[in-house]
Amino acid sequence: MAKIIRDLTTGSVPKTLLRFSLPLFLSGLLQMVYNMVDMIVVGRFVGTRGLSAVSIGGEVLMLITFVAMGFSNAGQILISRFVGENRRDKVGEMVGTLFTLLMSLAVIIMVIFLFSYKAIISWLNTPEDIWEYTRQYSVTCVYGIVFIYGYNLVSAILRGMGDSKHPFMFIAIASVINVILDILFVGPLGMGPLGAALATVIGQAVSFLFALRLLFKNREQIGFDFKPAHFRLYRSVTGQLISLGIPMVIQSAAVTFSMLFVNSYVNTYGTVAVAVTGVARKLESMIGVVSQAISSAGGAMIAQALGAGKVKRVPKVVFNALWIVAIPASIFTLITYFKPQWLFGMFSSDPEVLTMAISYIPVAMIQYLGATLRPANFALINGSGNSRLNLMVALLDGILCRIGMALLLGVAAGMGIMGFWLGNAMAGLVPFLIGGTYLLSGAWKKRASVQ
Numbered sequence: 290m291a292k293i294i295r296d297l298t299t300g301s302v303p304k305t306l307l308r309f310s311l312p313l314f315l316s317g318l319l320q321m322v323y324n325m326v327d328m329i330v331v332g333r334f335v336g337t338r339g340l341s342a343v344s345i346g347g348e349v350l351m352l353i354t355f356v357a358m359g360f361s362n363a364g365q366i367l368i369s370r371f372v373g374e375n376r377r378d379k380v381g382e383m384v385g386t387l388f389t390l391l392m393s394l395a396v397i398i399m400v401i402f403l404f405s406y407k408a409i410i411s412w413l414n415t416p417e418d419i420w421e422y423t424r425q426y427s428v429t430c431v432y433g434i435v436f437i438y439g440y441n442l443v444s445a446i447l448r449g450m451g452d453s454k455h456p457f458m459f460i461a462i463a464s465v466i467n468v469i470l471d472i473l474f475v476g477p478l479g480m481g482p483l484g485a486a487l488a489t490v491i492g493q494a495v496s497f498l499f500a501l502r503l504l505f506k507n508r509e510q511i512g513f514d515f516k517p518a519h520f521r522l523y524r525s526v527t528g529q530l531i532s533l534g535i536p537m538v539i540q541s542a543a544v545t546f547s548m549l550f551v552n553s554y555v556n557t558y559g560t561v562a563v564a565v566t567g568v569a570r571k572l573e574s575m576i577g578v579v580s581q582a583i584s585s586a587g588g589a590m591i592a593q594a595l596g597a598g599k600v601k602r603v604p605k606v607v608f609n610a611l612w613i614v615a616i617p618a619s620i621f622t623l624i625t626y627f628k629p630q631w632l633f634g635m636f637s638s639d640p641e642v643l644t645m646a647i648s649y650i651p652v653a654m655i656q657y658l659g660a661t662l663r664p665a666n667f668a669l670i671n672g673s674g675n676s677r678l679n680l681m682v683a684l685l686d687g688i689l690c691r692i693g694m695a696l697l698l699g700v701a702a703g704m705g706i707m708g709f710w711l712g713n714a715m716a717g718l719v720p721f722l723i724g725g726t727y728l729l730s731g732a733w734k735k736r737a738s739v740q
Contacts, residue, residue, distance in 0.1 A: 302590075302605040306613065310586035312457035318578050327485040328571060330471045332564075332636045335422075335481050340637055341560045342422030342482050344567025345415055348549055349427040352409065353398050355545045357438040359538030360391055360530065361445035362588075366671055367529055368449025369589040373596025380450070381512025382523035384504075386530060387442050389520050395438035402431050413549060414556040416563065426482040433490030436497045443500040448589060450511065455503055463496035533674050540683030547691035551713045554699060558706050565645045566710075568636045569653065572625070576660040579617050583610045584664035584671070591672025600734050603669070607728055610665035618661040625653050652710040659717025666724020673733040682720050691716035 327347075332340035364387045371379040402409070406427060415423050430437075440463075444456040467488045474484025508514055555566050587610040594602040625632060633646040670678050695712030698704045704711070727733060 302602060303609045303613070306583070306586055306590060306606060306609050310453070310582045310613070312453040314579055314582035315457050315461075318575075326468050326471050327489065328567065328636055330475045331482055331485050334475050334479075337560055337564050337637060337639050337642065338419050339422055339482055341416070341563040341567065342419040343426055343485060344563055344570070345410070345413055345419070345423045345552075345556065346426030346430065346482065346486065347567070347570075348413065348552055349406075349409060349423075350430050351545050352549060353402055353431060353434060354437060354441075355541035356394055356398065356538055357391060357441040359541045360387070360394075360534040361441045362585075362671060363530055363534035363537050364442065365445040365449040365585070366533065366588055366592045366674055367526065368446060369451075369592035369672075370596040370674065372450055373593035377512050379526055382526045383530065384446055384511055384513040385519045385521060386523050386527055387446065389522055390527075390530070391438050391442045392435065395435045399431055399434045402434075403428070406431070412553060414553045416556065416560050419560060419563075422482045426486045429483055429486035430489060433493055436490065436493040439497040440493055440500060443497065443504060446504065446511070447500075448585060451589065451593075453586065455500070459496045459500045462499055463492035465492075466495055467492035533679075536677070536679035536683065537671070540679050540686075543683040543688050544686060544691070547686075547688060547716070548713060550692055551695045551709050554695070554709050555706055561639070561641045561645060562706055564637060564639070564642050565633070565649060568633050568642070568646070569649050571636070572632055573653065573656045573660065576614075576618050576621055576657055579614050580660045580664040583614050584667040586610075587665065587668025588672040591668055592674070595673060595733075603672075603733065604728065606672075607665045607669050610668055611662070614661050614664050618657050622654060622657050625657070626650060629653075648707065649710065652707075652714050655711070655714040656717060659714065659721070662721035663717065663724075666720050666728070669728055669733060670720075670724055675727070675733070678723065678727060682723050685723070686716050686719040690719050 328340055328343050331343050364383055368380055368383050371377070371383065406424065410420065410423055410427065440459065444459070447453070447455050470488035470491060471485055474480045474488055475482075478484060480487070504511065504513075505515055513519065552566065556563050587606050590606050591603050594600070594606070629646055629650055630643050633643055637643070670682065691713055693712075694715050695709045698708030698712045699706070700708070702708055
């Protein structure tokens with residue numbers, strides 16, 4: 290039986306961080322690639338209208354997945370802490386609790402969305418000429434929400450136990466399936482955005498089933514036997530999950546809603562503006578996958594270190610996380626600055642899209658800076674389990690700064706779409722300011738043990 294649980298508190302910090310984050314990075318890269326494939330294939334076969342519809346549909350998908358991301362991240366941190374404290378019984382209880390909570394929420398959210406999607410799509414100021422395409426993409430993705438939530442929770446369980454290799458393998462399976470079906474459904478079968486969404490759902494479903502099989506095979510190691518009676522909310526860990534998870538959900542929700550709010554203004558500038566913004570988000574996610582991998586790996590390492598009482602290891606994780614992200618971010622910044630039309634040209638050959646893309650370059654530079662500075666600080670805040678600080682980041686980043694700056698620059702200053710783009714980008718620097726202060730204060734040291 291393969292060993293799943295791995296100790297992240299031994300060995301060189303940079304080597305351990307790189308070794309653990311590399312599969313996470315590759316997983317994120319593959320997930321980003323198959324999300325980009327949706328836009329590239331639809332953009333090439335359907336055109337700017339299809340590209341814009343998938344862009345807005347992707348925003349809708351963000352709206353329904355923030356709950357999974359918040360509670361999965363919280364579960365990962367707590368499992369890492371339990372592993373560091375050698376409390377394997379709590380790991381099994383957390384697995385049962387995560388399954389019960391997230392799969393129940395997936396069904397509830399799916400039902401709510403199916404009754405309200407028209408209002409949501411309209412709220413985003415979706416242009417009339419792409420409304421039906423957007424509906425097709427969004428509704429189809431929602432039908433697969435159980436698989437999306439399931440994959441996120443299984444991956445969080447594995448990462449919490451120090452296994453980042455298997456989540457990469459599962460997302461690789463989903464990526465290959467998605468690419469093949471994307472080309473088939475959108476190309477020869479002419480299904481448009483509906484086909485792209487269907488390919489995504491099928492890929493996620495297969496990936497989730499493989500991941501579930503691995504957990505079942507290793508049920509003795511994780512301390513969960515998968516008997517129906519044990520799929521429940523365990524009182525001993527539910528309180529901790531809710532306490533840490535709700536601020537993470539609020540943080541994710543605040544950022545998601547604020548971005549949707551800003552994009553609802555951007556969408557009023559027409560289909561070309563929607564397409565440029567959507568492509569820009571995908572390009573920024575190329576740095577985001579590195580950031581997310583380092584943030585997740587660093588958070589797990591910090592949680593285990595604090596659980597094991599190895600306090601001196603924490604600042605080393607933070608500083609190494611910073612320079613590791615800075616290297617690829619710098620390279621991508623140079624590519625974006627000197628070859629913007631080449632990058633945007635991968636998605637669309639529309640001259641209007643490529644012309645507007647040039648004006649986005651200054652915004653992209655700020656986005657890349659934020660993506661470089663955020664992960665080390667999120668690793669510290671999440672790894673230490675500081676729910677109050679998470680909530681502060683959520684309110685400042687997601688609501689006050691992102692919406693406030695966007696309205697200030699876009700409306701009050703009369704900068705139009707550039708103001709909305711800049712406001713959204715500048716808000717991404719907030720986690721660095723808060724996390725940096727938290728690190729220097731040393732307050733995280735008080736969280737070196739869990740009751």
